[in-house]
Amino acid sequence: MNDELSKGEIRKDALQDGVEATATAVGAVTTIVTTAVRDVARTIGGLATELFEIRDSARRAQRDHEDD
Secondary structure, three states: OOOOOOHHHHHHHHHHHHHHHHHHHHHHHHHHHHHHHHHHHHHHHHHHHHHHHHHHHHHHHHHHHHHO
């Protein structure tokens, strides 16, 4: 029995390993980007909420000042 790999099988294995490594890297980058986009959206949403609260507080303060 001949246990040696043919040149074609070696090439196939190398190509398969390269494709698997690329898929893993793309998956990792996709996860990083997705997490970053989610974090940015959450931060901007938090800022918007704070700005609305500041605006409402300023309006209440203005009304309280006008009532005095």
